[in-house]
Each structure stands twice: as structure tokens, then as C-alpha cells.
Amino acid sequence: MKNLMIGFAVAVLMFEGAHAAQPTGQEIIAAVDAARNPGQGFRVTDLLTEYVGGKPQSSMNLVIFVRQNKVTKQYDNLVRYVLPVRDAGKMVLMNGTNMWFYDPSSKASVRISPQQRLLGQASNGDVATVNLAKDYTAALVGEETLLDADRQNKDCWHVDLKAASDEAVYSHVEYWVEKGTYRQIKGKFYSDSGRLLKIAYYHKFTPQLGRMAPSETIVIDAVNQNLVTTMAVSDMQPHDVPDSWFQRDYLPRLKAE
Numbered sequence: 360m361k362n363l364m365i366g367f368a369v370a371v372l373m374f375e376g377a378h379a380a381q382p383t384g385q386e387i388i389a390a391v392d393a394a395r396n397p398g399q400g401f402r403v404t405d406l407l408t409e410y411v412g413g414k415p416q417s418s419m420n421l422v423i424f425v426r427q428n429k430v431t432k433q434y435d436n437l438v439r440y441v442l443p444v445r446d447a448g449k450m451v452l453m454n455g456t457n458m459w460f461y462d463p464s465s466k467a468s469v470r471i472s473p474q475q476r477l478l479g480q481a482s483n484g485d486v487a488t489v490n491l492a493k494d495y496t497a498a499l500v501g502e503e504t505l506l507d508a509d510r511q512n513k514d515c516w517h518v519d520l521k522a523a524s525d526e527a528v529y530s531h532v533e534y535w536v537e538k539g540t541y542r543q544i545k546g547k548f549y550s551d552s553g554r555l556l557k558i559a560y561y562h563k564f565t566p567q568l569g570r571m572a573p574s575e576t577i578v579i580d581a582v583n584q585n586l587v588t589t590m591a592v593s594d595m596q597p598h599d600v601p602d603s604w605f606q607r608d609y610l611p612r613l614k615a616e
Contacts, residue, residue: 384497384518390541391534392492396434397568400426402598404441405486409479410587419443419478425488426600431455433526435605436487437613450613451477453487454605456526461610468610473528479588480557480578484528486590494527495520505535507544508562508577514538515545529556543573547581555581567595 382390407419420442427434438451448463453473461468473484491497500517507513515535522530531549536542546559557580561573574593580586603609 382499382516384499384516384520385492387499387516387518387536387541388495388497388520388534389492391536391543392490394541394570395543395572396427396488396490397570397595397597398427399568400424400598400600401568401595402600403595404593406589406591406593407478407481407486408589408591410589412585413587417478419446421486423486423488424598424600424604426605427490428455432493433490434488435600437600437604438483438486450610451483452605452607452610453483454607456524457607458483459607459610463611466611468607480580480586481588481590482528485576485578487528489528491520494523495532496523497521500533502538503535505545508560513544540571542571557581567592568597 402422402424405421405423407421409416409418419440422439422441424437424439425434433455434453435455436451436453438453440446440449450461451471452459452461452468458471458473459468460471471483473487474482477483477486497518497520500519502514503517504512504514513535515537518534518536520532520534529548530551531553533547534543535545537544542564543561545561548556548559550556557578559579560577561575562577563574564571565574567574572592574591576590578588578590604613
């Protein structure tokens with residue numbers, strides 16, 4: 360009986376220890392933010408390629424400048440079009456909940472939605488750096504093993520995210536995050552009405568400014584899986600981005616690159 364009681368006490372302690380070690384959904388998403396976002400201003404090149412039935416149809420090359428707002432803790436993003444040549448010089452500015460598209464031919468900037476498509480399945484909000492832990496309230500659904508983009512099994516936390524404010528790009532997102540590394544493996548993105556829009560896989564993790572981050576994201580249309588867009592980032596480097604670059608009125612004068 361004594362040995363039984365000791366065994367029970369040990370089991371209780373082991374359960375309590377395991378339970379204490381289990382992170383909450385919000386803690387997981389905060390760790391994802393820390394794993395994927397460098398703690399400094401930076402610039403990065405993003406190549407978007409649209410595929411239909413496995414064949415490339417069109418592509419777009421962007422340079423993105425990012426800095427974290429010290430007051431709001433949100434990320435300000437300036438997206439500059441490089442290719443195709445006909446779009447060179449066009450820009451998208453994301454400042455908090457506000458997003459504008461600037462066309463140098465008219466020197467006019469117009470308000471746009473982060474969910475507006477940029478190329479293929481990729482939207483304006485998809486190429487922007489965001490603060491997930493601030494934008495969403497996250498709940499841990501459970502633990503699952505799933506295949507990643509390279510058909511390898513990954514032990515993941517399944518986390519359900521609901522928008523906590525109007526600053527969120529999507530009202531509802533699901534993420535599968537690898538246990539231990541806090542790397543995003545898979546994501547599902549929903550419309551405001553609850554319709555599944557697209558599925559994303561994150562892979563080709565490489566060192567980027569001191570942390571391992573995906574160098575490619577594969578975005579698949581939820582209805583027609585023959586429609587796929589890849590987003591490949593490269594040449595990430597520190598960049599002291601001036602405050603003026605994130606002012607809408609300054610866009611006509613901006614000569615970023």
C-alpha cells in the first residue's frame with residue numbers, strides 16, 4: 360500500500376510538471392513572433408511566383424523595409440515594387456491598421472485592404488511583417504503530428520487565433536507550430552464570414568539575422584489546389600529605416616532604392 364501511494368504521488372507530480380510545462384496558445388504565438396521577427400529594422404527581398412497547374416504564370420519582385428513602432432509595438436512595412444518593370448516604383452505602405460497603395464505615375468496614394476490580392480494567392484497583408492501576439496487571441500487546440508512541405512512528420516501544437524483588434528489582417532487563422540522550435544509549419548486563413556481562403560506551408564528554414572526563419576512560403580488556394588503562389592525571401596539585412604519613409608505624405612519624395 361505504501362509503495363502504491365508513493366507511486367501515485369510520483370504520478371501526480373509528473374502530471375503537474377508536464378501540465379506546467381505545456382505552454383498556452385498565447386505563449387506559443389508570442390514565441391513564434393520572437394522566432395521569426397528580428398528585433399531591429401531590416402530590409403528583405405521577396406520574390407512572388409504564381410503557378411497554375413504546376414506551371415509558373417507570373418512573378419513579382421519586391422523589396423520590403425520593416426521597423427517596429429516603439430509605441431504601438433506593431434510593425435510598419437514599406438513594400439517597393441522592383442519587377443516587372445511596368446510596376447517598378449509602385450509602393451504599398453502599411454502603418455498600423457492603415458494601408459495605402461502609391462502609383463508614381465499619378466503620384467496618388469489610395470487606401471487599400473490588407474486582404475486585397477497582390478499576386479495569385481498572396482495578399483498585401485501576407486508579405487507584411489506583423490505582431491501575431493498583439494493582433495490575435497490564441498487558444499491551444501491540441502498536439503498533432505502532420506506532414507510538412509517536404510513530406511516530413513512534425514510534432515506540432517495546433518493553435519487557433521481569433522482577431523483581437525481591427526489591426527489583424529485576417530479575422531481567423533489556424534497555425535501548426537513545431538514543438539520545441541516554435542517554427543510555423545502550416546497555416547489556414549479564413550474570411551470574415553468563416554470561409555477557408557487558403558492554406559500555407561512554411562519551409563526552407565535558413566539563418567536570417569540571428570534566427571531560423573522560413574525562406575519560402577507556399578500558399579495554396581483552398582478551393583482550387585491547382586492555384587499556388589510561392590513567396591521566397593532572400594537578402595535580409597539590417598536597415599535603419601527613417602521615420603519619414605512610413606509617412607503617407609512622403610511617398611512621392613521617397614527614393615528608397
